[in-house]
Amino acid sequence: MPTKRKGKQTVKIDSPISIISTASIVGPKEGQGPLGIYYDMVIEDEMWGEKSWEKAESKLMKETLSKIINKSGKALDEINYILAGDLLNQCTASNFALREAGISFFGLYGACSTMAESASLGAMLINGGFADNVVCITSSHFCSAEKQFRFPLELGSQRPPTAQWTVIGSGGVMLSNQGIGPYITYVTTGKIVDLGVKDSNNMGAAMAPAAADTIVTHFKDSGLSPSDYDLIITGDLGSFGKELCEELVSKQGYDIKSNYADCGMMVYDSQKQDTHSGGSGCGCSAVTLAGYLYQEMKKGKYNNILFVGTGALLSSTSAQQGESIPGIAHAISIQNKFE
Template identity: 65%
Template sequence: MAKKKLGKQTVVFDNPPSIISTASIVGPKEGQGPLKDYFDMVLDDDLWGQGTWEKCESKMQQEAVKMAIRNGDLKESDIEYLFAGDLLNQIISSSYAARQLQMPYFGLYGACSTMTLSLSLGSITIDGGYGDKVVCVTSSHFSTAERQYRFPLELGNQRPPTSQWTVTGAGAAVLSANGNGPYITHVTTGKIVDPGVKDVNNMGAAMAPAAADTIVQHFKDTGFTIEDYDLIITGDLAAIGKEIAQDLMIEQGYDVSSIYTDCGIKIFDNEKQDTHAGGSGCGCSATVFCGYLYKELQKGTFNRILLVSTGALHSPTSALQGESIPGIAHAVSISNKIS
C-alpha cells in the first residue's frame, strides 16, 4: 500500500528533505538581468576557458556541484548520489561532469523540467531512507542548445517573436535528511500533455498545458488552496506560455494569477535584453531557484512556494519528421516549515 501517496500524482514525505545549500553559475547575459545579485558566479564569457560551448556547460555543472557542497560546509565524499541532467544528446554535460566528480550518478532527462525531476527523485531517495545527502543539478547553454535544436549560430537566423532565449547557467542544490529547511514536502509528478504544437520556436505554447495540468492536479491531490502559497512559479514558459497556462487554469476554476510568475520572465529584462518571449532551458528554473528563490526563502520573503519546471520532450529528429512536441511538468512544494 502506497502510504505516502496523495491522490493521483502526488507524494507527501514523512521526513521532508532539507535543502541545506545551493549554488548558481550563469553566463554574461544572465548576469546583466534583474536577478544578477542572486547568482554565486557570473561568467565573463560563454566559453569559460574551454574549447567548446559543450565543455563550458559541463564545467558549469561540475563547478556548481562543488560550490553547493562547499556552501553547505560539506565535503564531496559526504554526497551519496548525484542526480543530474541537461538538454544535450545523451546528456553529455551531466555525464562528463559526473566523470570528474566520481559520485554515484543518476543521469536524468526531462528536457527543461529536469530541475524539479532531480529534486523529486532526490527527495524520494532521502525520505525512503536510501541516502542522507544528495546533490541535484541541471544546466543549459544558449549556444549548445541552439545548434542542437535549431540552427547553426553562424547562420544568424532571425528569431520569431515566440522564441525564447535558452539560459546559460547551472544550478545545484544539496538535499539532506537533516537540516533547518527550506523543506521539500510534496512532489507532484507530471504526465505527458501534448497540445499538438510542432513549432520548435514556440516552446511556451507546447509546455503550457502540461504546467496547468500538473498545478491543478497538485491542488486536487493535496487539498491545498491558492492561499496556502506565497508563490507559484513555472520553469520556462516565459510570457506566451505563462499566459496560456494561466488561462487554462482559470478555465478549471483555479485563478492563480495573483501569485503566479515564471522563471523565464524573472531572469531577463526583456525590454532591455531583447529575449523575445523570455528565458528557457534546463538552467532557467535551476538558476532562478538555486539563486533567487532559495535565498528569498531563507530570508522569509516566501514561506511556501510551488516550483513547477516544464519540459518539451522533442528531439531534432522528431522535429524534422514532423512530430508534435509532448510537454511535461513536475512540481515540488517547498516550505520553510514542516507541515
Template identity: 55%
Template sequence: MPTRQGRYTLRLDSCPSIVSFAAVVGKKEGEGPLAQEFDIICDDTTMGEKTWEKAESRLQKDAVNRALSKGGLSASEMDFILAGDLLNQCISSTYGLRDLNIPLFGLYGACSTMAESLCLGSIMVDSGAAGHCVCVTSSHFCSAERQFRYPLEYGSQRPPTAQWTVTGSGCAVVAPSCKAPYVRAVTVGKIQDMGITDVNNMGAAMAPAAADTLKTFFMDTGTTPDNYDLILTGDLGQVGSQLVEELLQRESFDISKRHSDCGLLIFDIKEQGVNAGGSGCGCSASVLCSHILNKIQHKELNNVLFLATGALMSPTSLQQGESIPGIAHLVHLSSTSYQDDCTINGH
C-alpha cells in the same frame, strides 16, 4: 517515508532539507535583474573551454563544487547525484561530473530536469535510501542553438514567441530534515501533447503540462492557489505564462495573483532582446538555486510551488514532423516543516 496524497502527489513526511545550493550563469544572465544573487557569473560564453559543450560541462562542475563548498560538504559524503541536461546523451552532465566519483543517475526531463531531480532526490532522502543527494542541471545558449535550431553563424531571425536558452546551472543538495528550505511534497507530471509543432513556440507546447500538474496537485491536496505565496513555473516565458493562467482559469483555479515564471525573472525582456523570455534547463535551475531558495531560507517566502516544465522533443522528431510533448513536475517548498506546523499550532 513518502505517503501518497491523492492520486499523483507524494507527501514527504520527514520534510527533507535543501542544505546547500548554488547557481552559476553566463554574461547575459549576469546582466539581468537577478545578477546580485548568482554565486558565479562567467564573463564569456566559453568559460575558458575550447567548445560550448565543454563550457556547459564546466557550468555543472562549478555549480556542484560551489554548492558543496557553501554547505561545508565534500563529494565523498554524497550518496547520489541526479543530473541531466539538453544535449544528446546528457554529455554536459557526464563529462562535467565524471571526476566527482559520486554514483550518478542520469536524467532527461528536458527543461523540467531541475524539478525532476529534486523530486527523486527528496523521495530517496525521505525514504531513507540516501543521506545526501546532489540535484543539478544546466543549459547553454550556444550549445542548445547548435543542437536544436540553427548554427549561430546562420544568423536566423527569431520570432516573437521564441525564447532565449539560459546559459547557467543550478545545484541543490538534499539531506535529512534540519533547516529551511524544506521539501514537503512532490507531484510527478504526465505527458501532455496538444499538437504544437513550432520549435519557436515552446511556451505554448509546455503550458498544458504545467496546467495539468498544478490542477492535479490542487485536487490531490485539497488546496487552492491562495494557500501559496508563489507559484513558480520553470520557463514558460511570456506566451506560456499567459496560456497556463488561462487554462487553469477554465478549471476554476485562478493563479494570476500568485504566479511568476523563471523565464521572465532572469531577464529584462524589454531591454535584453530575449523575445518571449528565458528557457532551458539552466533557467529554472539558476533562478531556484539563488533567488527563490534564498527567500525561503530567510522566510521571505513560506510556501512555494516550484514547477519546472519541459518539451520532450529531439531534433530527429522535429525533422520527422512530430509534435512536441510537454511535461511538468512539481515540488512544494516551504520555510517550515510538518513538525514546525505542529509546534506552531500547539500540538
C-alpha cells in the same frame, strides 16, 4: 495505498528534507539580468576558457557542483547520489561534468523540467531512507542548445516573438535529512501532455498544457489551494506560455493570477535584453531556484512555493519528422516550515 501517496500523482514527503545548500553560475547575459545579484558567479564569456560550448557547459556544472558541496559543509563521501541531466544529446554536459565526482549517479532526461525532476527523486530517495544527502543539478547553454536544436549561430536567424532564449547557467541544490529548511514537502510528478503544438519556436505553448495539468493535479491531490502558496512559479513558459497556462488553470476552477510567476520571465529583462518571450533551458529554473528563490525564502519573503519545472520533450529529429511537441511538468512544494 502507501500512506505517502496523496491522490493520483502526488506524494507527501513526510520527514523533514531540507535544501541545505544551493549554487548557481551563469553567463554574462544572465548576470546582467534582473536576478544578477543572486547568482554565485557570472562568467565573462560563453567559452569560459574551454574549446567548445559543450565543454564550457560541462565546466559550468562541474564548478557549480563544487560550490554546492563546499557550501553544504558535507564531505564528498557523505553524498550518496547525484541526480542530473541536461539538454545536450545523450546528456553529455552532465556526464562529463560529473565523471570525476566519484559519487553514485542517476542520469535524467526531463528537458527543462530536470531541476524539478531531480529534486523530486532526490527528496524521495532521502525520505525513503536510501540516502542522507543528495545533489540535484542541471545546466544549459545558449550556444550549444541553439547549435543543436535550431540553426548555426553564425546564420544570425531572425527570431519570432514567441521564441525564448536558452539560459547559460548551471544551478543545483543539496538535499539532506539534516538542516533547518526550506523543506521539500510535496512532490507531484507530471505525465506527458501533447496537445499537438508543432512550432519549436513556441515552446511555451507546447509546455503550458503540461504545466497547467500538473498544477491543477497538485491542488486536487494535496487538497491545497493557490492561496496556500506565496508563489507558484513555472520553469520557462515565457510570456506566451505563462498566459496560456494561467488560462488553462483558471478553466479548471483555480485562480492563480495573483501569485503566479515564471522563471523564464524573471531571468531576463526581455525588453532591454531582446530575449523575446523569455528565458528557457534546464538552467533557467535551476539558477532561479538556486539563486533568487532560495535566498528570498531564507529571508522570509516567501514561505511557501510551488516550483513547477516544465519540459518540452522534442528533438530536432522528431521535429523534422513532423511530430508535435510533448510537454511535461513536475512540481515540488518548498516550504519554510515542515508540518
